[in-house]
Amino acid sequence: MKFRTLLLAGAASAMMTSGALAIDLTVVSWGGAYQDSQKNAYTDPYMKENPDVNFIWESASNEAVAKLRAMNEAGNLTWDLVDVVAADAIRLCDEGLAEEIDHDEVLAAAPDGTPASDDFGDLIISDCYIPQIVYSTTFGYRTDVDAWNGREPDDICDVFDLENFPGKRSLEKRPINNMEWALLCDGVAKEDVYDVLETDEGIDRALAKLGTIKDDTIWWSAGAETPQLLADSEVVIGSTYNGRLFSLIVEQDQPVKMLWDAQVFDLDGWIVPAGLPDDRKAAVMEFLKYATDTQRLADQAKYISYGPARASSAPLVGKHAELGIDMAPHMPTDPANATNTFLYNYEWWADYRDDLDAKFQAWLTQ
Amino acid sequence: MTIQTHADETNGTPEVLTTADGKPLKTSIARALRREKMRALLLIAPLLLFVIITFVAPIVDMLFRSVENQIVSTTLPRTVVELDSWDGTTGEAPGENVFNALHFDMTVAVERKNHTQLGTRLNYEESGISSMFRRTGRRVDDFGEIYADQFIDLNSAWEAPATWVSLMASPDWIAEQAAWVADRDAARANGTAFEQPEPAFAIREGVAEALPRTADIYQAFAEFIQTEDQDSPTEEEPWNAVYTGLHDDLLANPNAASAFSGETATLLSQAANAVSGFEKISLREAFIDADEDWGNPYYWGVIQTFSPSYTSGYFLAAADAELTPQGIQMKPEDEQIYLYLFWRTLLLSVTITFSCLLLGYPIAFLLAALPARSANLLMILVLLPFWTSLLVRTSAWKVLLQQQGVINDFLVWTGLVSDAGRLVMINNQTGTIIAMTHILLPFMILPLYSVMKTISPSYVRAAKSLGATDWTAFWRVYFPQTVPGIGAGAILVFILAIGYYITPELVGGTDGIFISNRIAYHISTSLNWGLAAALGVILLLAVMLLFYVYDKIVGIDNVKLG
Incomplete structure (x- = not known):
């Protein structure tokens, strides 16, 4: 009897703590193979380490700017993190729809200690933007x-x-x-x-x-x-x-x-919508720090042939997750391709x- | 209720019928009817409200954007006033007064981060304005630094927020604020929650007369600090622009100190004596240095032209014209696109409606003539496209119609066309017409079928027994009875077609796209919602006009949906 009470109390308290911490984050991306690569490299491992965070994916990046503007006007922000191309990030920042980011404070430094703003370098084309990958139109x-x-x-x-x-x-x-x-x-x-x-x-x-x-x-x-x-x-x-x-x-x-x-060359990366409630914003920033560190960006290249935006990630790019071929020669940033x-x-x-x-x-x- | 009649005997006007209580019958009936109507209205009120709130209001709100243009006057309120007296025809950029106003407006706008929104808005009218605002926004705070530094060098008291509060704030506010701080600290000490906001800043009497520019910008500063930053002017050093304002005011009115007393008066008279010796900057030059386009009167003309709260600019743009400082002009020929697209949309929609009618009429006839069992089977085939995703249907057409597609392969195999001469049937108007006719065909067949179903076969039989040929019986007897169905089908197909955009986008190539594709582009890509709204209004009006004409020709009473 005593044991059962203990067990029940334990279960109840476990439920309560997870109930208090569990948070749903809505992440918006492009769908298809690209979104899968983000799932594999960023959110799946993150969820393993943080079971309280749950990710909901939406494939709406192609109309993200218009939708964020509409959400802002309606005062009902349902997105927490949005994947957009560089030009859209500039526009969202201009319109005040994206949060300005202090890159060195929010993002992890490179393994050798280089601050994030130097590691990303010129690719930070807007104060609101956290680049993930370099892709090219060719x-x-x-x-x-x-x-x-x-x-x-x-x-x-x-x-x-x-x-x-x-x-x-x-x-x-x-x-x-x-x-x-x-x-x-x-x-x-x-x-x-x-x-x-x-x-x-x-x-x-x-x-x-x-x-x-x-x-x-x-x-x-x-x-x-x-x-x-x-x-x-x-x-x-x-x-x-x-x-x-x-x-x-x-x-x-x-x-x-x-x-x-x-x-x-063009960039794809994250923006955080402006005006998130504090708890969601904190959770997003926590995730961003993880998802844009050197190893994670290099991991994404296992699933899709886009070059990581951090200079420190380039040497870590390995083989394709399923086909086992070297990914480096297929990267737009590979010296042979980028002549x-x-x-x-x-x-x-x-x-x-x-x-x-x-x-x-x-x-x-x- | 008995009805009495009063005959007016003195003159010959008709009698007035009244009810028992002496009221005229007409009023009585009207009242009773009104009560009935009110009751009926109450019954439909929930639906009516629902439709108005969820449908009509958002549409009206969206369409209203086609004329709305408050952004210029709310973002640059001071500049717009000063610019009013500037004459754009002189070929000179405005003078120092406009740039002084712009300096304050830009300082506030940059703090509020809405200068780039204005840049985007004006960039729709003239390319290059967007970067002009973005670039200047990064530097505008530095413009006043030179004055801030000199004031602080003169007396370090100018750096302290408290100095500014005692100079600018009303004594009442200072007292209220102090009481608020005491309350807050007490609550903190007790560990209780304290939610009350700081009392709203109030300016000291007489400051606005003695130091008008300083008062203006300091009030903006205090309001911003309190509302946006959730901070207090007692703890924040003012913006550099505030120092600029004080410099200008003291230069214009060296006796400003006389409006004050005590320490602030001493401080102010010390500053007043010093300002004439301060190093100066020209804000006009500072702006032009930040972006040379500020010196270009053309850009100023654009700002002046678009400073009113409402504009016809979007509608003009939707009609391939533009509002320039010189008046309304047609756009250069290589930018004219919308009128042509409206025209093409109408033309293609009519073509699609006719091809739907041509294909749908025999099918509906067959459906109505067949026995119920086979008619049902056929009906399922008609409805099949409804049950497939629109994208799948459209992609299927691609597979069929493309140059290496099924139809072309078949034609080459039969030798009807050569391998080099494969037909181009997609990514052009043909593709749009074929794919859209297919998608909209059920909307033509269903109303036709429901009308044909009700036509008694005995009419045709009677016509034939009276000697009519098959054709005459059809054309003179059967066909006129199906006109209500044709009317309904045609108007359904036409109105659906005119607003379509996914299918034309996918199979239309360059010459098969509709005006809706441009509306979608401006909503989701260029974010020029004003222009999208204007195009939408024009499209709506065009449809309503056509509907009116249609009503005159066919008669809307003759339309039967089933």
Whole structure:
């Protein structure tokens, strides 16, 4: 009897403590293989160590900015941590919808003691942003095109070369990246691209260059489209995120190769919505410290071919979790792949995006 | 109730019927009817309220954004007032007074972190303004540092928050605040909770006259510290802009100290004697140094043009025009897109409606004519698309229609087209029309079927027995009876089509997208909700206008959904 009472009391107190501490955190990401890699590398191990924290995933990053704004206006914040690309992070920070972060205070230092802000370095492009990975937008091409007579594209400008590389292309249905590539192939030096693009003549020049392949281009709006189009032979060369091409080439074994030339680097990372209640905010910060440390960022690269944002994580990148192949050569940041890269200018696009988008869309509909 | 009649004998007006209590019958009946109506209204009140609260109000709120523009005047209140008297046609950027106001406004906005929101808003009108505000926001606090340092060098008392409180706060507030501190400390000592907020800051009488700019910015500072930071002005050193304000005030009014007494007066007169010797900065130059665009009158023109609380700017943008400092102008041709998209949306929606009618009419006819058992089976086939996910259906069309797809493969295999000449049937208008016709077909078939079901076959038989040919019997007798079904189906399909965006986005390529795709873009990507709302209002009005025309031609009474 006494033993049973003790047991019951013990069970009750255990329930109470866990009831008091248990917390649900809603994490928002992109869904698909990317979200799985985050689950495997960050939240699953974290939940093992902290059974009181439970994660609820939502795949809504593509409309995170609009939804956060709507939540803020309605005064009902249901998200705790949101995965967004760099441009969106800048916008959320500008709108006051994301919490400003003191990177050295919130994040763990590198194993050798380098403070987080130095370890992430230039990739901290906004006070609200904690970068996770570096990805790139680049091209994949089919290797079995008869009309190419054994030639393989090795230069970004081959995309614009219909004579040597005939066939359909796929490009993203927005001006970002396309305009830069067009100017690069129209003879503009890399460092002058944005200066040229600021003028009306520069825009016309970029659109004219894109116009040379307009009739042979399928414009995509979702990252999964190009891999599908390549797999179906609908296009022979197309742009998309490098991780998508990795799974097409390595995991699905399609006759496709990467064209890394002039790949455009971009970032993906976390923001914490502004205005979280204190207990949720504390729990999120606790998790962030864990999820963005050197080892965790390197772990994510086991599941997807995106480069970790911390300099100290790069040497720790190992093999693919299932296929057992070395991941380093598939990273956009690998020296062999990164011989010619293009750095996307966030601040410039924040200013000129609306204007260029209107011109670009008008040009597309003509 | 008995009814009496009063005949007016003196003149010939008609008799007035009254009830037993002498009231006119008309009023009595009206009252009774009104009571009935009220009761009926009460019965539907829950639904009505529900619809208004959850549906009408949010839509109205969203659509209201198409004209709303308070952000400029609330973020830059002082600047907007000063800018009012600036003449944009001179080709000169505004003078020092506007920049002084801007300095205060920006200081407050940066503390509140809403200067970037304003930058984003104005960037919709002119590219480059977004970074102008962001860049300047990082530096604006440094502008006044030079004055803060000189005041503090002159007398370290200027650094103490207490000095500023005794200078700016009303004696009543100082007393109240002290009492509040005592209460709070007592509560802390007892370990009891103390939730009361600090009494709201009140300015000393006469300060606003003696030191107008200082009073203005210090009040903003105190309010911000109390409400946003949950702190007290007695413990925080003021912003650098406050020192700038004091410098300007003392320069303009060296006798300001006479409005004060005691220690503060001594301190102030010491400062008043010194300010003329202070090192100065021009705020105008400081702003232009932070971002050269502040010196460009064009950007100032944009701010001036968009300073009223309501704007037609979004509607103009939705009609490919723009509001510029020089008035309303059409956008350059390479940026005109919306009118064309509206037109295309209407055109494609009409095409889709007709192809639905063309395909749906025979099917509905067959459904109505078949015996119940086979009709049911056919009905399931008609409803099948409803039960599949929209994305799956759309993707299936991709597989079928693409150049390496099933249909093209078949055509090449039969030799109808050559391998090089495969048809392009997707990622263009054809794709949109095919996929959307498929998706919307049930909305045409169902109303048609329900109307045809009620048409008695005896009419056609009668027509035939009177000598009509098959065609005449159909066209003169059967078809007119199905018009209500066609009307209902057509309007359903058309209205659904005009607002569609997922399917056109996936299969429309560049020339098969609708205006809704641009609305979705502005809602979720560019965050220009004002423009999205304006496009939405125009689309809504266009649909209502078409509905009106439709009512005039077909007659809405003739529409039958079942």
